[in-house]
Amino acid sequence: MKKQYDAIVIGSGVGGSCAAALLAHSGKRVLLAEKRAYLGGRFSTVDRDGFLCATGGLAIQTGGCVEQVCTALGIPSGVHPSQKVATWLDGKIYDHQQGGTSRIIREVADTQNEAERVLGALKRARGWCPPSNDISFKQWLSQYTSNPRIHGIFQATISSLLTVNDHELPAGEYFKVMEHNAPITFGFIEGGSLRLWQKMADIVTQAGGDVITGATAKAVAVENYHATGVHFRHEQCDRFAQAPIIVSNMGPAATASLIPSIYLEQSYQARLGKVTPTAIMWLHFSSAELLMEYSALAVGCSRRVNMIDVPSFEAEGVAPEGQHLYTVGGAPLNSLDPDDIKVEFDALLEDLRDIFPDFDQRTNVLTKTCYRGEWPGFRTVSGSRPGHRTPVLNLFNVGDGAGPPGFEGSMGAAKSALLVAEDVAQMS
Numbered sequence: 001m002k003k004q005y006d007a008i009v010i011g012s013g014v015g016g017s018c019a020a021a022l023l024a025h026s027g028k029r030v031l032l033a034e035k036r037a038y039l040g041g042r043f044s045t046v047d048r049d050g051f052l053c054a055t056g057g058l059a060i061q062t063g064g065c066v067e068q069v070c071t072a073l074g075i076p077s078g079v080h081p082s083q084k085v086a087t088w089l090d091g092k093i094y095d096h097q098q099g100g101t102s103r104i105i106r107e108v109a110d111t112q113n114e115a116e117r118v119l120g121a122l123k124r125a126r127g128w129c130p131p132s133n134d135i136s137f138k139q140w141l142s143q144y145t146s147n148p149r150i151h152g153i154f155q156a157t158i159s160s161l162l163t164v165n166d167h168e169l170p171a172g173e174y175f176k177v178m179e180h181n182a183p184i185t186f187g188f189i190e191g192g193s194l195r196l197w198q199k200m201a202d203i204v205t206q207a208g209g210d211v212i213t214g215a216t217a218k219a220v221a222v223e224n225y226h227a228t229g230v231h232f233r234h235e236q237c238d239r240f241a242q243a244p245i246i247v248s249n250m251g252p253a254a255t256a257s258l259i260p261s262i263y264l265e266q267s268y269q270a271r272l273g274k275v276t277p278t279a280i281m282w283l284h285f286s287s288a289e290l291l292m293e294y295s296a297l298a299v300g301c302s303r304r305v306n307m308i309d310v311p312s313f314e315a316e317g318v319a320p321e322g323q324h325l326y327t328v329g330g331a332p333l334n335s336l337d338p339d340d341i342k343v344e345f346d347a348l349l350e351d352l353r354d355i356f357p358d359f360d361q362r363t364n365v366l367t368k369t370c371y372r373g374e375w376p377g378f379r380t381v382s383g384s385r386p387g388h389r390t391p392v393l394n395l396f397n398v399g400d401g402a403g404p405p406g407f408e409g410s411m412g413a414a415k416s417a418l419l420v421a422e423d424v425a426q427m428s
């Protein structure tokens with residue numbers, strides 16, 4: 001670690017890696033400092049006996065903000081678009097090649113009238129007057145239908161994409177995501193997500209910067225609303241590095257805890273007070289035989305499971321030869337404050353036994369994790385993000401707690417990095 005850089009980025013998650021690479025690409029000498037031993041934060045991969053298991057997210061929106069960052073950097077994203085996608089509802093599979101949400105709503109509606117009522121409401125909300133955030137998405141949809149299969153379609157999308165249940169999502173947020181991103185298509189990174197963050201780290205070092213793991217930011221020095229540098233703990237030593245630009249990927253609340261509170265004016269503190277991390281259950285399993293002919297299955301009308309991805313179905317190099325890797329997402333009943341995690345995982349496993357006959361005999365469970373608190377699904381529920389600027393002039397946040405409305409998860413993290421790069425370009 002040198003004493004002086006053009007920019008310091010704390011944390012190497014999606015937002016931190018994208019910001020560090022974009023700043024390095026624009027000619028800056030950047031320090032990318034990560035406290036963990038690996039890069040990528042909640043969107044990386046760890047090797048479990050040859051299976052590249054996700055440390056969090058794994059599906060990248062094709063053509064979305066992460067790929068836009070790659071284009072700006074002139075590197076391939078390595079994302080293999082998922083071709084075979086379907087929805088599982090109440091034991092029946094609806095292949096998306098035969099049509100997406102509208103087609104499935106028509107098929108599962110009890111009457112044609114019901115289908116037209118729901119589709120009409122969606123069309124008005126998307127094209128004319130979206131609902132406010134004063135009610136939940138579930139309350140909004142309940143005005144038009146009580147059909148559990150139609151509710152199941154949206155619970156599957158919302159809980160897998162936005163890491164909260166439909167009754168916990170402010171209604172307007174769903175439509176902001178659709179406005180900016182629909183139709184949303186995803187893919188997985190060949191050889192695991194870590195590959196992409198490594199490519200971005202290489203851009204940092206090639207531009208004369210440093211990428212250091214095992215370095216924990218302890219405080220940001222601030223003078224008269226300007227950040228001057230970061231105090232780190234690295235290899236049991238205290239270090240201080242200076243830079244005129246500081247970018248934090250720690251999450252807005254954790255960033256604020258590193259600066260003297262006199263710099264946090266009250267309205268910003270009030271915004272931070274609304275930050276509510278979400279919880280998500282994540283389970284990896286493997287099988288020798290392929291259990292489904294899809295790379296991604298949205299799951300509705302279940303107890304907890306909301307999606308099953310099979311990264312090995314289309315992306316190369318993520319499972320040993322002749323084996324298949326599956327990633328299962330599940331929403332706890334209360335995603336904002338989950339209760340007994342064992343009970344929650346028991347319910348998720350019951351779903352898997354319903355979806356795959358003889359699940360216990362045919363599969364091998366590799367990992368079971370509930371993400372929450374400081375290592376959450378999302379840093380905060382959609383609709384309560386403090387944004388990428390802070391009250392300190394040259395201190396920025398990036399990550400899924402810092403993206404603009406409508407940009408969620410890895411898309412929001414990458415979007416916040418693009419916004420920071422734009423701000424920095426204006427400042428120079």
Ligand SMILES: Cc1cc2nc3c(=O)[nH]c(=O)nc-3n(C[C@H](O)[C@H](O)[C@H](O)COP(=O)(O)OP(=O)(O)OC[C@H]3O[C@@H](n4cnc5c(N)ncnc54)[C@H](O)[C@@H]3O)c2cc1C
Binds near residue numbers: 055058398400
């Ligand atoms: C189980 C799960 C599944 C998901 N699935 C998807 C998906 O398929 N698609 C999608 O788009 N999104 C998904 N998400 C959301 C997505 O993973 C996150 O939105 C995204 O990874 C967040 O990135 P971030 O930029 O906020 O950084 P983070 O991942 O939060 O990384 C922050 C980094 O900062 C480091 N750090 C923290 N404090 C310090 C410090 N003091 N000093 C130095 N370093 C520090 C951390 O170690 C970490 O590496 C999922 C999330 C989870 C948990």
